[in-house]
Each structure stands twice: as C-alpha cells, then as structure tokens.
Amino acid sequence: MSDIIKPRVLKGFRDFLPGSEIERADLSEKLVMAFRQSGFVPIDTPVLEYAEILLGKAGGETEKQVYRFTDHGGRDVAMRFDLTVPLARFMAEHYDELELPFRRYHIAKVWRGENTQRGRYREFTQCDFDIIGVDSASADFDIVSTIVLAMKTLGVAGATVKINHRGIFNRFLSIIGAETKSADTLRIVDKLAKIGKEETGRLLEQVLGNTAKDELMEFIREDEAFGPTLERITSLAGGSNPDSDRIEQIFAMASAAGQDACLKLAPSITRGLDYYTGVVFETFLDKLPDIGSICSGGRYNNLASLYTKQDLPGVGASVGLDRLLAALDTLNHKAKPHGYTQLLVTMADSRLAPQYQAAAFLARNAGIACEVYPEARKLPLQYAYAEKKGASFALIRGIEENDRNIWLLRKLSSRTMQEYSSLEDAINAVKMG
Template sequence: MSKSPSNPKGTRDFLPLELSKRNYIINILRKNFKNFGFSEIETPALEKSSTLLGKYGNEGDRLVFKILNSGDKVKKADISSLQSGDLNSFIRSISEKGLKYDLTVPLARFVSQHQNEITFPFKRFQIQNVWRADRPQHGRFQEFTQCDADVVGSNSVLQEIELIKLYDTVFNQLGFSDLVIKINHRRILKELACYFGAGENIVEFITALDKIDKIGVDKVLEEIKLLTLDFSEKELRNLLSAKEFDLGYLKKIFSKNSDSFYALDELNQILSYFSVNNLVNEIKFDLTLARGLNYYTGTIIEVLSKTNQRIGSIGGGGRYDDLTSMFNLKNMSGVGISFGLDRIYLLMEESKLFPDYLDKSFEFMVANFGISNLESLAPYVDEIRNKNREVFIYPDNVKLTKQFSFANKHNASVVIIYGENERKEGIVTLKNMLTGDQSSCQLNELVQTLTNS
C-alpha cells in the first residue's frame, strides 16, 4: 500500500485562510517598514558556504542546511576525511552552498557587494524564507519566514530607539499590549564575563547565559564553572536571578572599563527616551538577555509575550559593528531587528487577534443560472471588482441549494441571484448569507447597493 503524501518535517503548506492571516500580518509589517523609511530588497535562497559559515557560532553553523554539490563536483569528495572522522572537512568537500540561515548575513554580503549602488545610511527591509536544520517543535520550524528591518552605516543610538518604536507600533497595530521588549548590550556581557573570570572564554560565557530560559540558573552556573573557577557563584547567582536589574550597580563593578560605561550610557539613553515617550508595551533591561548569534557587538533586543512564554521570542535583533568587514567593507556599523512571522501568527491565533473578515474567501458570489444571464451581469461584476470588492462567479448551473452551501463554506456575505424571473423584471435578488434575509434592487442599482453597504 502506498503511503499518503506529506511534507518534510518542519515545513508546512498554507491553506487559503492561513495565508490570508499571514498576509494580514505581512501587510501591516510592510506598511510600517515603509512608514519608518525602509526600502525593500531581496536576496537569493542560496548563499555560498563561505558567506554563511563562521558567522553564527558553532551551534548556528551546525544548523545551516548544506546543499550537496552536483555533477562532477561530487567526485571531489574528500573520502579520507570521512574515514578519519573529520566531518567538517568532508562536508566542505561535497558542499559549496547552503540555504540562508537568516537575512542579516546575506544583507552584509549584499551591502558589501553593492556598496557603490546604495546610499548610506541604508535602511532596508526584507520579507523572505530562511532555513534551519533545527528539531521541529511547537513554534519552531525548519523553513520559516523572517521579516527584517536593518540600518547600515550609522552608529547613532537613535537607530535603536527607532527600531524599538517600530516594534511597538507594529505589535500594537496587530493587537498586542502584553509584550515585553527586553534590551541588553554585548559589551556589558563581555565585561561581565571578565568580571567573573571568564575573559578568555567570552563566547562560551555568553552562550551559557543564552540558555538560561531553557535550562535555568543552576545549570547555567554549572556550565560557567567549567569556564572559570575564580568567581563568586553567589554574586553571579544573585545577578542572574534578579527580577529587576540595577544599571547603577553594574556601573560600580565595571568602574575601570570605558567600553562598558559606553554601553551602560547607551542603554540609559534608550530607557530615558521611552520614559518620556511611552510605549504601549513594556521595555526593560535584562542582564540575562544574550542573543546567541556571534555577530552582535552592541545593543541587543528581544520581544516576548508576558502571558505566553511557551512560544518563545516573537522578535529580536541588535547592533553589529563589523559584520560587513567579513566581506571587505570596513567601518560599517549596522543594527537591525527581525519579526518572527510564524510565532506571531501562532500567538495571534491563540489570542484570537485576527479580524473576522479574514475568514471570507470572497465577499460576494454570483449564482449561476446559465451563461446568457451571466452575460447580462458581467458589466456590473466588473464595476464591483474595480472598486476592490471580491466577487466569485459560481462555475456550474446546478441546484441553488448547492450554490448556497458553497457560499456558506467560504463565508460569503451576499449571494447575487439573477435568474429568469429577475431577468424579466430587470431586478436582482440579494441573499444575505449571515441572516438568511433576501432583498431586491434594480439591476442598474446593483453596484451602488453592494458597494455602499
């Protein structure tokens, strides 16, 4: 017996209603991206392995989907590396490309490649699919859509402020008022690592902190003990367990480091700005926020639901001062944020935030009484469509009950009935599919009757 067809794990098909809801989110995103002065670009699904690898840390590199070389290139496979257990060398010998893991590294490549064709600071947004070889679970997929906004070519903290405001504006328009926008700074995390004796293992220290929501404080401390023996476990535990973090306390323990002072000053500027210009959602400093990606160098941002933390972050980003230098473009600071479309969708679905009208596949349906009747209606249907209202013409001349059933399943508002009796009298019968009521109007009044309602 043949198996029924199915998707690869971690991927999905989208039915019309699902896609309508996803597009509702995307349309709000795209409108606000433009309102905040961003221009749209696209980059290929495929990138060279040299572009992707080494930018996301060891864990991220492991999750990059590698694409097998084709044709004669397969003959270059380094079998000796496979036999010796050197899997990284073996993979490099059979794969020169990968599916993009995010939109930020391809952006850095794009900016470097097209630097003479764009004007800085360059504000771009991008809405495209990315792929990660992660274990599929609730809210986590192997193929998903990222919606990014980045500014390249400006060091100003105003960019972080604008991006946080963009987050709040978009989520407010989507119906959220119970979110928390967390901020931290990579320089603070680096100084924290040095203060607790992990200066030679900064990346590993930050990676451990990044797991705190998944594994808890105790297990994070166990990992940090492997990085440094010379630290006050009690002091670090108190810092990581605190519900509220005091920037003033950090300023005291970081008193000898100008980089951390600069970072604290930036965070203070952001928090001070929003204490005057209030957000709908909450903003707070969180010392445990790490954002695991290696390319972040400054402010880092993450957005979570206060009432549904199971779904994880629905947005995140930060500043990267030297990402483009990996592509031979020096001194080009950037900062950006990403909206997690799929998680936003799930959270909106669970919170019942989608408007009811999205349930409609079309607004009006024309019942079919034969092609000659439809010929008389055609000019009016065209006029209704020209007013951006959806009209579906039922394709077959079958029993009216079957046509009504079809309209009901698609949540149509009105069925337009133009049978022989209506044709003789020069009228149209309109059936309200919500109430079941029927009314009539003159044929030449059809457009005005439907589009004014």
C-alpha cells in the same frame, strides 16, 4: 499496482493552503507597512550563495544546520540560513551605490536543517530590518521603535521588548574574573526565562563556583523598573561606561516617545549568536512567553568585516513570521475566511448566466471583489461557499426575479433578503456594507 508517486513534502517543509497563506500574506503586508513608515526600503538577495560567503563566520552549530551541496558546475554552495549574513555580503558589495545610513527590510524564506517542533520549521520566513552604516543610540532605538510599531500594526497586544547590552555584561564578567568562561556563561544565562532561577543557579555554580554565581545571579535579576535595574548592573559592572550610557540614551528616547512601558531592561538576555557586539533584544508576547522570542536582534559592529575593509556598523532585528503565526493561532483560534470575495453572484438558473457575468463585471468595476458561482446548484450550498470565501453578500436572481426585473441581495451574516429594482442599487448596498 500503480505507478503513482505518493505526494508528500519533506520534514519541516510545508504547503500553505489559502486559509493560512492569506493570513501569512496579511501579516507580511502589515509588517511592510510598519517598515516603510519607519523609512526602511526593500532589497532581495539570492537563495543560494557560495558556501564560503555564508559560512565564513558561522559557528559549529550553524554549519551543521546549513543545506549545502555542490552545484552542476562543481561550486560549493549553500542555501541562506538567515538574512543577516547575505546582507553583510550585499553591503560589502554595494556600499558605494547606497545611501548611508542604509535602512533596509527583507522578507524571505530561509532554511535550516534542524529538528522540528511547533513554530519551528526547516523552511521558514524571516522579516529582517536593519540600519547599516552608523553606530548611535538613535539607530538602536529606531529598531526598538520599529518593533513596537510592527506589533501595534499587527494588532498584537501585550508585547514586551527586552533589551540588554553585551558590553555591560562583558565588563561585569571581567570584574568577577569569569571572562574566560564567557561563552558557557552566556549560554546558561540565556536560558533563565526557560529553566528558572534555581536551575540557572545550579548550572552557573558548576561553571563559576559559588561566589561568582551569587554575583551573577544578582546581576541578571530583572524584577525592577528600567532605571534601578540599569543603576544596579552599571555599578556591578564597575560604574558608568559608554555601554551603560548607550542604554540610558535609548531609554530616554523610549520615555520621550511614550513607549517605555513595553521596553524592559533584562540583563539575562544575551543572544546566542556571537556576532552581536552591543545592544541585544528579544520580543515576547506577555500571554505566550513559552513560544520564545518572536523578534530578536542587536547591534553588530563587525559584521561586514569578513567581506570588506569598510567600516559598516549595523543594528537590526528579525521577526519570525511562522513562529508569530503559530503564536497568533494559539491566542485567537477563530476560523478565518479562505478568500477575498466580498460578493458572490449566485447561479440560481444557468439560463441567466450572461446576466450574472454582466453583474459581476459591474460589481468589480465598482471596486467589489466578486465571483460568479460557476454552476446551478442548490442555493444553500452556494451561500455556504460564499461564506467560506469570506463574502458578506450574495446576489440572487432566478426566473421569477427576472420576470419581475428585480435583484435580491442576501446579507449572509443575518440571512436577510432585500429587493432592489436596479442592479446598481444592489451593488451600492454591497459597497455600503
């Protein structure tokens, strides 16, 4: 019998050991770099909000997934399930204190009580970036170019941003007389990449009938270059209109910036969330399309209307950090070091510990991340520890070296030893790599 409480975490929630937390922090830092380079500034909002704020516009599905409870003061509260709805509240509350257009990024955890799968958790981190207060092609493209920059900064090769415009899609649905079945149709079309053409066609036929199905299948084809695809869907949607002009302008910017290769017009991308009103986009890894979109978003011109009469159009996107991490793990499963240490000062003999600590101080002052092994164990063990912590070098001085007044520097990767008559020289060698 024991009264020890079994340590465990909730379904869909996770601990992060240094190995994966270092990787997460690394990804997040790189994203921040990309956001700042594109003019975005950080904000934060509370984890808990009044339930009416978060659920004001939520559909039935979202509502079911939200963590919601009554707090100690009897308030009906909920944990944020994304960062966009809190942003809407934030903008409505503070728009007169902010410079518009307002570009913000927000990296934070969100919670959804849905079932788990690989890369899908109940607690996960979103990295949102939005431009609020303007409705223009340039703002739309800024989001796309920030996605592209972010992927580049992360060193992710082969990411494609798929873009579409809900307006064009809705015009087309009116023409084929399917506007009343818009919700069902959007949901089926959104699954094209996952279930394939045949199955999509079969499902659409049930909803729309055969003729409309064929027209729709023609509309959502995406096996051409940007220009011809745009021409096709524009004419199917009844000819040139402001929405197709918008897409055209965005593509012109992508071409001018030399980024048109990773931008694809995909008429089947619609996004499930009903607050999108303009362009929508999703980002896929060419090598790993199955994991789904790792960065999605779009334009929402009415988002803050729940909380203010101010007109606050916006456009933005969100990187799923955990999904991206799961993807990167699958792509390159090399073991990453579990630390930041560059140099390990080994403890060859505990009597010389003062010297080791002094050496560590010197190394840190020289800008080297450094630690002293805290007990005198066998050196091979200390080398292995050093490598696990990511160190490239080990500094050694035993009694014999002490008598000769030298330091030994071991390069761990090549397992070679070098003698130095002064500590400064050894530390310099570490700095040089």
